[in-house]
Amino acid sequence: MIYLLAAGLCVSVILIIGSHYGFRLITQMKHQSSEGIFDYLEHCGVYSREKFKRLEKKEVQTTSVDGLKLGGYLVEPYQKGKRWVILVHGYTVSLYVSTQYIELFQREGFNLLLIDQRRHGKSEGKYTTYGYMEKHDIAAWVAWIVDHYGEDCSIGLHGQSLGGGTVLEYLAMADHHVKFAVADCPYSDLTKLLRHQMSVLNKLPAFPLLGLINRRMHRSAGFRMEQVSPLKAVQNSSLPVLFIHGTEDNYVPTYMSEELYEAKPEPRSLLLVKGAVHGNAYAVDPVRYTKEVRQLIQLALEPEAEDSPELSGISVSNQLSALPSG
Template sequence: MLTILILAALLLLLLTAGLTGFAFRLITQMKLQPPERIFEYLESTGVYSRERFDNLAKKEVQVTSKDGLTLYGYALEFNPENKRWVIIVHGYTVSLYVSAQYIDMFDQKGFSVLLIDQRRHGNSQGRYTTYGFMEKYDVATWVQWVLEQYGEDCVIGLHGQSFGGGTVLEYLGIADRRVKFVVADCPYSDLTKLMRHQMRVLNKIPTFPLLWLVNRRMQRVAGFRMEQVSPLKAVGHSVMPVLFVHGTKDNYVPTYMSMELYERKPEPKRLLLVEGAVHANAYGVNPKRYAEEVHALIESAIGMEGLSEEYYSLQNEAEPAAAT
């Protein structure tokens, strides 16, 4: 009987270790999608094509992250004389190609566009995805690159989708004063809540003790804990204009997450819920309404420049997001 109990305990330990390793890799090192698959999706929704992207006049650019990684992007100098730039940040397992769908929307408002590969994605270096914990500093590096290349008086906006939405919201805690607005498309409000939802609801896996074990491994191997990533905390301390976008049928990152982010965020803020859209396809479902909301955000944010001293005194007086 004792032997059976010992064997059963060992089997349980092995199973738990195996599940922990699998979940850790799924969260931080999931297989990346090739460009061909990304463009197949964009073309199937009618929002962009491989041919259009290939014909764009674009400049390959690289920067070095604060921890020594080479990060890769494309600069599209549509309107360099306007000194308006938007940095578009993609989601998990894809790359900068998926961001091409948003190019026209910003070009119409006189913006040049910087498409970037997040760390571990596309052509950028990196071993683990940290959901904004380190990626927010990568965004800061790209912001600085724009200012150095095109002038300290540039007006910069950020757009992020899914994991990219979480990244740009995390960036609010360290935002440069030249960044004027953020569009967060289907972002998560809190990483722990997101992983609990995806384990329990999507994968039918018990969260205890697996979530705790995965979190320990993330701290030990990838250098961060889930509780250190919470856009909900970051938005609560920011007065930067933000547009939250979410599909009403999103079950991968639940729609309520954008709603609670919107509730926590001080003014100015906007919320667009796209009826019938699932995860990361709000633009594909209703591009006209999406663009209208983004343009309205831009007009209100740029219009705030006349109140810049008051605006940035408020920004500086606001308690910064907790350091993580």
């Protein structure tokens, strides 16, 4: 009897410690340094710290609905331009990882706002909530652009990984100034994502750990896993969306973008980049990536053009790469 009680106590302690560790890993994981991010970008050949140092930019700030200071960089190559794109990064990185997309959108005539998501970079915040609160941060930045640059602005969104999930969550409440979204390696549902990462990547039992983590998440961070589902958010969206995913992504499985593509009403498109892992689709095939983004922009902002391409279908890039995950 004593042995059974002792064993039960040990299991309880292990579960408590495991749920605490899992909660911290999911919502408060250590950030990557700016030097490490630029090392990765330079290794991939998509951007460099020297380019960023020379870039004309200015720091900007807004306030979230719950009172956090949110930071970003404004890049304005077109002083009178009305095309804007907001670049949204992934988990544990910062706006520096979004610099790889600057030239892509500049060539399409866009001014850019690179933002630090809450709890990342120069933005305040204690927890990452995977779009539950971050979608309201996107709303704050959209309002900031309109307030500063006028009601005639057209705004696009580009999000990678966590940023992709955030952007898609925002679509359920999108402002009319927002005209399109690019979701690069997004998750379709937070519960499914965490179950995959726990059981497949970390070889841990999803039951009962996931339930314990969920309760701790609700108690400490104010949200539950089931409250984050980009899949549900896109089901009634009429905005043009381009989903992008690497075929070798095991961190956020490729099938999640395929699910999102199937759930999203037209107009929508899906680009699968063969050989790409998590977050490096642009590095693997920048030509195809750029082409698909350009088609999305033309559909969203130039529908009257006779040669505007239709955005409805699946594209699969054939270029392979052994570049590491970002």
